[in-house]
Amino acid sequence: MTHTRSVAPLDAFGADDLAAVGGKSANLGELLRAGLPVPPGFVVTTDAYAEVAAGIGLEERLTPRGSNGVPDPAALRADLESAPVPEGLRAAITDAYAALGEDVPVAVRSSATAEDLPGATFAGQQDTYLNVVGADAVVDAVRRCWASLWTDRAVSYRAERSVAASEVRIAVVVQRMVDSDVAGVMFTADPVSGKRDRVIVDAGAGLGEAVVSGLVTPDHYVLDHGGRLLEWTPGRGEVVIRSEAGGGVVREEHDGEDRRDTGNRDGPEGAGGGGAGRLLTDDQLSVLVAHARTIAGHFGRPQDIEWSLSGGRAYIVQSRPMTALPPETGPLNRRQRLLGSILTEYLPVRPYPMDVSTWLGRGPAHMMQEIIEAYGITGGFEDVFVEEDGVVTQLTPRAPRPTLRALATPFRLARKARTMDIHAWREDPRLAEFLRRADELDALDPATPPWTELVRVPDRVLALMDYCRDLRLDYLPSAGASVARLAAATTLLGRRSLLGDLLGGARTRTEDANRALQDLADTVRATPELRALFESADPEHVVRELRSGQGSLRAFAKDLDAFQREFGRRETTTPLLVSPPTLAESPENVVGLVRVLVGEERGDDPGSRSEGTLAALLEHPLLRGERSRARVTRWVRAAQNGLAFREDSHFYFTAGLPALRRALLEIGARLRTAGVVDEPFDVFHLRMEEVLEVGDVEDIPDDQADRLRSLVRVRAAKRAELTGVRMIDPARVFPAKERGDALVSGTPASAGTATGPVRVVRGPDDFHRLESGDVLVCPYTNPSWTPLFQRAVAVVVDTGAAASHAAIVAREYGIPAVMGSGTGTTVLTEGERVTVDGTTGRVVRAS
Numbered sequence: 046m047t048h049t050r051s052v053a054p055l056d057a058f059g060a061d062d063l064a065a066v067g068g069k070s071a072n073l074g075e076l077l078r079a080g081l082p083v084p085p086g087f088v089v090t091t092d093a094y095a096e097v098a099a100g101i102g103l104e105e106r107l108t109p110r111g112s113n114g115v116p117d118p119a120a121l122r123a124d125l126e127s128a129p130v131p132e133g134l135r136a137a138i139t140d141a142y143a144a145l146g147e148d149v150p151v152a153v154r155s156s157a158t159a160e161d162l163p164g165a166t167f168a169g170q171q172d173t174y175l176n177v178v179g180a181d182a183v184v185d186a187v188r189r190c191w192a193s194l195w196t197d198r199a200v201s202y203r204a205e206r207s208v209a210a211s212e213v214r215i216a217v218v219v220q221r222m223v224d225s226d227v228a229g230v231m232f233t234a235d236p237v238s239g240k241r242d243r244v245i246v247d248a249g250a251g252l253g254e255a256v257v258s259g260l261v262t263p264d265h266y267v268l269d270h271g272g273r274l275l276e277w278t279p280g281r282g283e284v285v286i287r288s289e290a291g292g293g294v295v296r297e298e299h300d301g302e303d304r305r306d307t308g309n310r311d312g313p314e315g316a317g318g319g320g321a322g323r324l325l326t327d328d329q330l331s332v333l334v335a336h337a338r339t340i341a342g343h344f345g346r347p348q349d350i351e352w353s354l355s356g357g358r359a360y361i362v363q364s365r366p367m368t369a370l371p372p373e374t375g376p377l378n379r380r381q382r383l384l385g386s387i388l389t390e391y392l393p394v395r396p397y398p399m400d401v402s403t404w405l406g407r408g409p410a411h412m413m414q415e416i417i418e419a420y421g422i423t424g425g426f427e428d429v430f431v432e433e434d435g436v437v438t439q440l441t442p443r444a445p446r447p448t449l450r451a452l453a454t455p456f457r458l459a460r461k462a463r464t465m466d467i468h469a470w471r472e473d474p475r476l477a478e479f480l481r482r483a484d485e486l487d488a489l490d491p492a493t494p495p496w497t498e499l500v501r502v503p504d505r506v507l508a509l510m511d512y513c514r515d516l517r518l519d520y521l522p523s524a525g526a527s528v529a530r531l532a533a534a535t536t537l538l539g540r541r542s543l544l545g546d547l548l549g550g551a552r553t554r555t556e557d558a559n560r561a562l563q564d565l566a567d568t569v570r571a572t573p574e575l576r577a578l579f580e581s582a583d584p585e586h587v588v589r590e591l592r593s594g595q596g597s598l599r600a601f602a603k604d605l606d607a608f609q610r611e612f613g614r615r616e617t618t619t620p621l622l623v624s625p626p627t628l629a630e631s632p633e634n635v636v637g638l639v640r641v642l643v644g645e646e647r648g649d650d651p652g653s654r655s656e657g658t659l660a661a662l663l664e665h666p667l668l669r670g671e672r673s674r675a676r677v678t679r680w681v682r683a684a685q686n687g688l689a690f691r692e693d694s695h696f697y698f699t700a701g702l703p704a705l706r707r708a709l710l711e712i713g714a715r716l717r718t719a720g721v722v723d724e725p726f727d728v729f730h731l732r733m734e735e736v737l738e739v740g741d742v743e744d745i746p747d748d749q750a751d752r753l754r755s756l757v758r759v760r761a762a763k764r765a766e767l768t769g770v771r772m773i774d775p776a777r778v779f780p781a782k783e784r785g786d787a788l789v790s791g792t793p794a795s796a797g798t799a800t801g802p803v804r805v806v807r808g809p810d811d812f813h814r815l816e817s818g819d820v821l822v823c824p825y826t827n828p829s830w831t832p833l834f835q836r837a838v839a840v841v842v843d844t845g846a847a848a849s850h851a852a853i854v855a856r857e858y859g860i861p862a863v864m865g866s867g868t869g870t871t872v873l874t875e876g877e878r879v880t881v882d883g884t885t886g887r888v889v890r891a892s
Contacts, residue, residue, distance in 0.1 A: 051093035052137035055086045055218060065090050067156030067216040072344075072364050079343050081336065082360050086151070086220030087141040089134075089187050091158065094215050097128050097191065107211045118195040125192035130184055138187060139180040142219065150176045150222035150288065152362070153186035155193055157215045171199055171215065175252060176222055178292035183219060190217045205765050208758060223360045224288045225353035227324050228253030229263055232367060233337045234347035238774075239371030241347065243275075244268045244334045248324045251285035252294065253351055253362070260284040260296075264324045270338055272331040279322055325354075332359050340364050368766045372431065372439040377777050383846075385442040385778035386865055388429060390844040393808075393825040395772060396437050397624045397729035398760060399709060401430065404623035407507045409698055412514045419518055420458070421451025435732070435756065436763040440772035461522035467686045470520045476697075479512035483700035487614075491711035496742045499715075502708035503733060506701035513698040520694075524687030531684035534677065538665055543658050545856050550655025551685040554696040555828045558612040562635075562832055565604060566642035572597050579640050584633035584813050587640075605632055614700050615829055617809045624729050627703050628829060637812030638832045644817050655685075695828070715742045721753045730760040775843060775867035786889055788879065789841065789869050793886035794852035795862035799839040800880040800891045803873045806833070820881055822869050826851040834858045839881035841869040841888055855883070863888060 058066045058074035066074070070088045077083045098104075101124040106117075130138075145151065155171030172193035174186040193199065194215045203213060229248040234241045247256055247263040255261040261284045267276035285297040325333075333352060336359060341348050347370055351363040377385060396405050405411075414426040424443040431439035470476070486506055491499060528548070535541045569575040574597050578587055591602040613629025616622075628634060659681055663674050713728030719742050722728060728736070731753065739745055739753075782790050804819035806812065812833065815821060821837035823830075825844050834840065834854045838861075842851050845864040855862035861883025863869075869888070873879065878891040 050090065051096070051134050052087060052089055052141050054141075055083070055088055055220070058088060063158055064214075065092065065216070066218075067091065067158040067214075068365060069154060069156035069363060070216050070218045071156075073218060073220075073361075075343065076340065076361055076364060079339070081340065082358065084152075084220040084223055084360055084362065085145060086218055087144075088156070089138060089217040089219065091214035091216045093134055094191050094194075094217075096134065097130060097188075098125070100131075101125065101128050104211065118197060118200050121195040122192040125195070126188055128188065128191075130188065135184055138184055138219075142180050142183050145219075145221050148178055150178050150224070150292070151183060151219050152222050153177050153183060153190060154218050154220070154363075155190040155215055156218050157194060157199075157213065171196070173254075175254060175286075175294050176224075176288040176292055182292060187217045187219070191215055205761070208762070220362070222288065223353040223355050223362065225252055225355045225360075226250070227329075228351075228353040229256040231333055231337050231350050231352060232347065233341035233350070234367060234370060235267075236367065236370060239373055241373055242270055244270060244337050246325070246330065246333055249280060249285070250282060250324060251287045251297075253353055254294070255284045255286045257351065260286075266325065266330060268330060268334050270334065272327075272334040274327065274330060277323060280324070329354060329359070336361060369768070369770050371770055371774065374439075374774055374777055377442060378444055380444040381442040382778050382780075384425065384429075384445060385440075385773065386844060386846045386849075388426075388440055388442060389773065389775065389778055390825050390842075390849055391619055391621050392440065392772070393844070394618060394622070394625065395764065395767065396430070396622055397764075398435050398732045399729040400622045400624050401432075401437065402732040402734060403503050403507065403709070404702070404705060405621050408510055408621065408623075409513075410621050412510045412517070412698070415514055416518055416521075417445070420454045421448045422446070423448055434763045435730075435760050436767065437772065438767060438770075442773075442778075458522040458526075461519060462526040465519045465523045467520060467523040467527050467683055467690060470516065470686070470690050473516065473520075475512050475516055479509060479516075479697070480700065482512075483509060483614075483697075483704075486701055486704040489704060489708075491707045496715065496739075499708060499711060500737055500739075503705055506705040506708070509701045510698065513694060517694055520690050524690045527680070527683040527687035531680050534680060535662070538662070538667060540662055540665065543662055545859075546654055546658040547662070547681050548655070548684060548688050549857055550659070550681075551688040551692070553689045553692040554612075555692050555831060558608075558615070558828075559831055561608050561612065562638055562642055565601075565608060565635075565639045568601060568604065569639060569643045572601075574598065575601055576643065579636075579643055584636040584640065587636045588632045605635060608635060614703055615696070616699055616702065616827060617829060619825075619827065620695070620699050620702075623702060623705050623709065627699075627706060629703050630706075631809065634809040634812060634829070637809065638829070640813045641815055641836050642832050644836065692828075712736060716753070719743065719745050719750065721745065721750050722757055727757050727761070730757040730764070778844075779865040779867035781867070782886075785887075787887040788890060789863075789866045789872050789888045791841070791863045791866035791869070791886050792846055793862075793882075793884055794845075794847045794849070794864040795840075795855035795860060796884045797859070797861040798880055798882045798884070799861050800878060801838040803875055803877045803879055804837075805870050805873065805875050807870065820879055822873050823851075824870050826854075830854075834860060839863075839883065841866055841873065841881060843867055843869050 055070065055074050056077040058071055059078060060071055060075055063071045066088045073083050103121065106121070142151070153174040155173065157171050172190055174189065177183055177186045194213065203210070227248050227250055229246065231244060231246040233244055235243040235245055246266040246268065249256040249261045249263045256263045262281040264280040265278040266274060268274050282299050285299065286294050287297065289295045337350060340350060340361070344366065347367040348364050349367045350361060353360045353362055410426045417425045422445050424446045427443065429441055429443060430437045431441055489502065491502065531547065532544055535544050569579050578590055582590065591598050591605065609629045609632060613627060615628045616625065617628055617631050617634055618625035659678065663677065668674050668677055709728055710725045713722060713725030716722045716728055717725055735753065735756065739749065779791060801818045801820045803822050804815050806815055806821060806823045809829065815833055815836055817836050818838050821833055821840040823842055826842060827850055831854050835858065840851055840855050840860065840862045842864050843866055845851055847864060849864055852862050852864050861881045863881060863883060863886050873888065879888050880891045881888050
């Protein structure tokens, strides 16, 4: 076979030739060299593509270097499909095809490349043509593969992974066609559980395209690495794709019967020998597993393999690294599960590298680590992440461990509780100084400072956490002791049921925000024009109408702006990350909360209810004396102040979040101007220390700019690969319990039962969907979710425990709550009527 820069035999290439032949061809070449049964063929290299692409002026038509934008993909496709193929290249393809046999049927597959990016497999993004016959047809199929590099799906895929349009090329692999009896895919690890000691085989009759494209429900085999069959689920065979004489394929439709029920033994020769209705025999499965082990061992990581069986022989037609593979995990002990329940609640989304190196690494989580270390506990929030290519892949709760210092902790706590008066925390000068500095940073226009000052703003924001840490160290013991004392007193008096209402009188910034939301809802309810708008439009449309409207719409827009100025420092998703927007940046989330409250009349004021409850408590026969009544009243006020401190110190520690986000996005904007990133938000793919290496953003050395661009590209690809992969399996944190007829079960967190339709609310964007009487089912909550509890009849949360935010608020509102369900958002079906038992932690289908 002729070997040129543009066309060469498949076995001439290997792992070092990725740029010349793309990942698919390079991997197949590696397997041929290793002696695996790969059909022979040749590669039309990326040089050939570049030569033809130059003829249509591709480089000049693409956006500048470093960008992933494409001006007109449809025009590029059309021009490549009709582009003239130089005679020398056409002759080389024709000669290579003739070397495979006279008019031999071949498969023509795309093999794309940009760089060796983790996660950027380009699986299914470019086209494949099967059973191509004749030299002219092969040349035409090659040209169509080139054009498929610019399909809308491929362009979108690359943009999501920050692969620059100007840097991507494509090769084409042409192989002798395997007219398979049975074909499919196999994975050398379980793609669902992540278990590395399993091989998963999916098989369908005919060509493998039906399985790869998802057109058929395949036979599903689970085997161990020794080839022992552990599980078999029969397919339905709805579609079979077969080669057609003279070229092309034909698609056969079938009834899709379940062979487990019918005992059907029809199928390819030899099928059924290992069990009724199976497409693959035990011997065939053993051969496939042996190949799978060899291939995974050769590449040193789990593989996604396409295979074919023809005439009793197995062939490997493709192998690529498995992506989005869950990490290998083991069981957690009780302390790890406790910490895991906290981390999964506070980290519902994957952190970016900038999160890890700023707010997550030195913000609230670090503050809590410092606090528990001060009391002699190590291993809490430190070293809980596993990273690959700079991206968090796994959450690994550590088991907190006491040190010798912990022996003195009870005495230190008692001393703090005695000396730091919880009534005085609002007058502490450290709080005033903290708020003054936070306001100063909040007022800073990040576009004004020079680069050297701008990159120091994050450090100034993070320094604020020292005030929060010291205040919490000093006042949390007193806060906890005050609540515990009141709980003990009400228990001894036989009035423990009054505790929730008594504590409900605490005036907190969260309660202030909820009242302000109620005021906005009252305005909407009383204004026909506003009410009609809120009832008929989604939140984003409401915001647009408010911003452009007149009269009552404009007045309400000003009220909305005032709310965001007062309370917009709160997080929308989690207080531990800076990458999600704050409430100040998300007027549509505020509108969604207001919309929830519009349908509900204002409830009893918690403060008034608390005062009534206190008056009732003071009527207790044992509290007839003035001194005892005064003492209990002081205890109630102290407990309310303790609860207010716990809530408000949480509210305040996000005070620097908006300033930090604005500074980071301005850094990103300046890096975009310098050509380092495509969008300001891309700065979150970098770590802060990497940004600090840039001395002058207006004069970045080319090698430094290239390195930063590469980091962003690699990490964006890795993050995209992990889309849908959890950082930790909820079943490890919240082990399944015996639940009988329950749909899901978890930790009972607020007593009582309630029935209603399931409403899955995955985040702030879904707030407006909650209807009165719904069962709120969600992956996590934070204080900004509080108004939803006024409308829901019960709440079921994937994460958390009895002390979580959702549990506390549910008890305040008197609705049942189940925490730590692990799978509530995936098992419970939208609209399904269920009964939630917050006393037993069970959720059952309503009768």
